[in-house]
Amino acid sequence: MPLPQPVCYYHTPRAPNPRRTQIFIDEKGIEIPRVEVNLMEGAHKQADYLNKVGISQVPALELSDGTVLVESPAICRYLEALHPEPNMLGHDALEQSYVEMWQRRIELRLMVTIAQVFRHTNPRMAALETQCPDWGAVNAGRIDERLAELDRQLQGRDWIAADRLTIADITGVVAVDFLHLIKREIPEGMTALIAWHDRMRARPSTALQ
Amino acid sequence: MPLPQPVCYYHTPRAPNPRRTQIFIDEKGIEIPRVEVNLMEGAHKQADYLNKVGISQVPALELSDGTVLVESPAICRYLEALHPEPNMLGHDALEQSYVEMWQRRIELRLMVTIAQVFRHTNPRMAALETQCPDWGAVNAGRIDERLAELDRQLQGRDWIAADRLTIADITGVVAVDFLHLIKREIPEGMTALIAWHDRMRARPSTALQ
Numbered sequence: 001m002p003l004p005q006p007v008c009y010y011h012t013p014r015a016p017n018p019r020r021t022q023i024f025i026d027e028k029g030i031e032i033p034r035v036e037v038n039l040m041e042g043a044h045k046q047a048d049y050l051n052k053v054g055i056s057q058v059p060a061l062e063l064s065d066g067t068v069l070v071e072s073p074a075i076c077r078y079l080e081a082l083h084p085e086p087n088m089l090g091h092d093a094l095e096q097s098y099v100e101m102w103q104r105r106i107e108l109r110l111m112v113t114i115a116q117v118f119r120h121t122n123p124r125m126a127a128l129e130t131q132c133p134d135w136g137a138v139n140a141g142r143i144d145e146r147l148a149e150l151d152r153q154l155q156g157r158d159w160i161a162a163d164r165l166t167i168a169d170i171t172g173v174v175a176v177d178f179l180h181l182i183k184r185e186i187p188e189g190m191t192a193l194i195a196w197h198d199r200m201r202a203r204p205s206t207a208l209q
Numbered sequence: 210m211p212l213p214q215p216v217c218y219y220h221t222p223r224a225p226n227p228r229r230t231q232i233f234i235d236e237k238g239i240e241i242p243r244v245e246v247n248l249m250e251g252a253h254k255q256a257d258y259l260n261k262v263g264i265s266q267v268p269a270l271e272l273s274d275g276t277v278l279v280e281s282p283a284i285c286r287y288l289e290a291l292h293p294e295p296n297m298l299g300h301d302a303l304e305q306s307y308v309e310m311w312q313r314r315i316e317l318r319l320m321v322t323i324a325q326v327f328r329h330t331n332p333r334m335a336a337l338e339t340q341c342p343d344w345g346a347v348n349a350g351r352i353d354e355r356l357a358e359l360d361r362q363l364q365g366r367d368w369i370a371a372d373r374l375t376i377a378d379i380t381g382v383v384a385v386d387f388l389h390l391i392k393r394e395i396p397e398g399m400t401a402l403i404a405w406h407d408r409m410r411a412r413p414s415t416a417l418q
Contacts, residue, residue: 081302
């Protein structure tokens with residue numbers, strides 16, 4: 001049975017999770033009709049969105065059989081099956097697990113940490129979040145050690161988890177660019193991380209919208 | 210080229226992340242030599258562990274080629290490739306992505322939320338965590354709505370994401386059992402969730418160690 005095809009991609013430009021799926025889509029060269037969801041206006045919490053998607057999250061990918069996939073890595077996995085090249089989730093089982101490990105490590109240890117600082121200390125987020133400034137401060141104190149983990153992995157490597165671009169690099173560039181929103185940057189001494197970030201930002205897919 | 214084989218599984222009995230990988234291993238019927246890592250004594254932060262695993266996390270799976278996989282879903286994906294039956298990550302691409310979506314949803318929306326309550330409000334955790342009681346309270350207030358998401362999904366279904374046990378059910382039972390540590394339980398009215406949890410706890414793999 002042929003796999004259902006994507007019919008609509010619900011996204012929010014500039015938000016980190018939609019951005020990483022968008023970079024994945026652009027690196028694959030896939031065209032999918034898009035609908036923009038305005039988070040600041042609460043469009044993701046309105047009945048028509050919730051009835052279709054089942055949860056107030058972006059991005060979401062609606063398929064021709066009515067299934068709606070949520071969660072960026074799950075969406076990317078489905079798109080990789082439909083469009084295997086260029087491979088960005090790993091060729092064999094070992095590479096796939098190694099890529100998934102690094103994707104999760106960067107997401108859960110770095111990107112989420114930066115997001116907590118943004119959500120709990122930025123006045124613009126007070127409308128969307130019960131802010132706990134202490135929690136924001138704890139996370140702010142963890143960022144450099146998490147960046148250092150990535151810098152160490154990149155010593156002598158062009159890419160984070162394979163011999164080419166993978167979803168781990170995509171989550172990585174989105175996480176590092178997120179530093180800008182909390183007025184931080186990569187510490188000067190992390191030269192491998194800085195060089196990798198420059199290479200990533202030279203790719204058209206990572207242009208900020 | 211044959212895939213490298215598991216040579217050692219580093220785990221901590223009762224901790225949620227090792228428990229979900231352990232249930233996966235037991236449901237597969239796989240035998241792997243195990244080494245116990247005592248988190249309360251800080252064994253995961255000592256040089257010999259860090260040199261081998263690269264990060265202070267459990268569980269970890271050491272392979273015969275020297276690779277060490279960390280992150281429970283990445284470990285489970287590798288074991289699924291080595292031991293395809295019973296299938297617990299999905300047969301075709303659509304099922305795989307749907308299972309991954311639910312695994313992530315339960316992990317990131319429910320299990321992490323309960324973990325934040327435990328870490329930020331339990332006196333035993335003060336030695337391991339800079340505690341922010343306000344953050345613990347915010348998370349405590351989110352738990353019932355997250356349990357309700359799972360209860361709704363289980364209406365008229367035996368399993369969370371497929372017609373059989375998957376990794377989503379495993380993360381689910383570990384998350385729900387985690388409620389006990391914060392002295393909470395499934396609210397009475399969530400009958401589908403309660404019935405599913407009873408079925409899950411009847412499986413030998415979920416016996417508490």
